[in-house]
Amino acid sequence: MADILIYTKTFCPFCSNAKSLLKSKGVAWTEINLDDQPSRQSEMIEKAEGRKTVPQIFIDGHGIGGFDDLSALESQGKLDGLLGLQGERASSDQPQCVKVAILGSGPAGLTAAIYAARANLNPVVIAGNEPGGQLTITTEVENFPGFPEGVQGPDLMVQFRKQAERFGTAFKTGNIAKVDLSKRPFTLSLENGETICAEALIISTGASARWLGLDSETRFRNRGVSACATCDGFFFRGKPVAVVGGGDTALEEALFLTNFATAVKLIHRRNEFRASKAMQDRVLKNSKVEVIWDSVVEEVLGDDDKGMTGLRLKNVKTGATSDTAVEGLFVAIGHHPNTGPFKNLLAMDENGYLKVTPGTTRTSVEGVFAAGDVADSVYRQAITAAGSGCMAAIDAERWLAEHE
Numbered sequence: 001m002a003d004i005l006i007y008t009k010t011f012c013p014f015c016s017n018a019k020s021l022l023k024s025k026g027v028a029w030t031e032i033n034l035d036d037q038p039s040r041q042s043e044m045i046e047k048a049e050g051r052k053t054v055p056q057i058f059i060d061g062h063g064i065g066g067f068d069d070l071s072a073l074e075s076q077g078k079l080d081g082l083l084g085l086q087g088e089r090a091s092s093d094q095p096q097c098v099k100v101a102i103l104g105s106g107p108a109g110l111t112a113a114i115y116a117a118r119a120n121l122n123p124v125v126i127a128g129n130e131p132g133g134q135l136t137i138t139t140e141v142e143n144f145p146g147f148p149e150g151v152q153g154p155d156l157m158v159q160f161r162k163q164a165e166r167f168g169t170a171f172k173t174g175n176i177a178k179v180d181l182s183k184r185p186f187t188l189s190l191e192n193g194e195t196i197c198a199e200a201l202i203i204s205t206g207a208s209a210r211w212l213g214l215d216s217e218t219r220f221r222n223r224g225v226s227a228c229a230t231c232d233g234f235f236f237r238g239k240p241v242a243v244v245g246g247g248d249t250a251l252e253e254a255l256f257l258t259n260f261a262t263a264v265k266l267i268h269r270r271n272e273f274r275a276s277k278a279m280q281d282r283v284l285k286n287s288k289v290e291v292i293w294d295s296v297v298e299e300v301l302g303d304d305d306k307g308m309t310g311l312r313l314k315n316v317k318t319g320a321t322s323d324t325a326v327e328g329l330f331v332a333i334g335h336h337p338n339t340g341p342f343k344n345l346l347a348m349d350e351n352g353y354l355k356v357t358p359g360t361t362r363t364s365v366e367g368v369f370a371a372g373d374v375a376d377s378v379y380r381q382a383i384t385a386a387g388s389g390c391m392a393a394i395d396a397e398r399w400l401a402e403h404e
């Protein structure tokens with residue numbers, strides 16, 4: 001069995017995701033929690049060749065990277081080999097047939113699972129590359145009904161999952177590579193090579209964070225550039241940072257970062273925010289946040305030794321460029337729907353969101369239902385996702401009853 005070491009933090013959803021994936025493999029690991037042992041932060045950065053994000057995972061002394069890298073190894077079928085598990089999973093390669101398969105484990109998928117499990121449909125949830133969905137990388141959620149004092153997003157998703165498990169939902173780690181919707185039961189191929197067949201399918205694969213698309217952004221990703229302030233803000237204690245975006249996520253991240261950073265520059269391409277009024281008021285009142293309006297990031301500056309050192313900004317109205325010294329950049333510019341595997345199989349709108357029959361969760365293929373952000377470019381709230389997850393399970397249950 002391989003020797004596994006993980007550097008983590010207490011409030012770090014990607015750390016939890018990495019540990020869940022390793023746990024699903026039945027392996028043990030040594031954990032160094034930097035909240036408990038802050039003096040080991042520089043040891044981690046040095047071992048990880050300058051990476052300033054958690055988790056950092058080492059297998060037999062070899063740096064793997066973070067959760068995304070671990071998950072990519074799983075998708076490519078290479079993880080078992082690295083963990084010394086090859087040859088131990090032959091029986092799981094047999095296709096498993098279920099009544100309902102649910103793709104995605106955010107509020108939509110887990111609510112669908114709760115309802116489907118209570119209807120004795122024995123659902124299997126394929127948790128996806130971001131188990132728990134977007135709420136696991138947010139902080140406090142103030143508008144989910146039933147929590148008058150607010151609730152932490154990751155805690156809320158743990159409760160969703162426990163409730164789904166209580167009624168017998170089965171979970172699988174991993175992501176969908178390919179689906180065959182041409183005949184029933186539908187066939188789902190996971191990126192790790194596993195195959196599942198399902199009589200009905202609920203797609204709740206959500207949406208993923210968008211990146212700016214700059215080469216320099218890719219170059220400094222994990223070395224200053226991040227999409228998760230709650231995970232990585234800690235590395236920027238006493239340093240100036242920037243956030244790009246003008247929606248609720250960007251403003252929430254900017255506020256969160258004021259707990260660590262000396263200054264937070266909030267860069268927005270227009271002269272008004274898209275975020276809710278309550279969030280705008282909080283940001284504009286916070287003296288640590290400086291809003292840079294009408295501006296875009298043209299380049300992330302830095303070098304291999306120092307990592308990221310600043311940003312080149314461009315004012316979109318005047319065309320003027322200027323450099324600003326910051327050591328971190330948090331990108332919060334919205335999301336794109338995770339519908340890649342369904343291209344040319346299911347009807348989508350021009351932005352790639354799945355189309356459903358209004359008032360239902362029915363997609364263009366009978367027996368396939370869609371719930372949550374993957375089919376909602378308008379509301380995109382945890383509560384609306386949960387509501388549509390409930391609808392999808394009821395739609396699937398009725399459809400199965402009619403077709404038995």
Ligand code: NDP
Nearest residue numbers: 245246247248249250252269270274332333334335379380
């Ligand atoms: P949004 O789509 O709401 O906002 C994205 C922001 O990024 C916009 O301000 C947009 O600018 C900007 N942007 C998009 N592309 C680029 C680009 N290429 N370069 C620069 N800027 C860009 O996404 P969010 O993730 O903020 O929010 C998604 C949903 O989740 C919303 O419905 C939001 O209300 C909700 N949410 C709710 C929270 C809460 O209630 N606690 C917390 C977080 C999110 P522009 O405005 O010009 O289009």
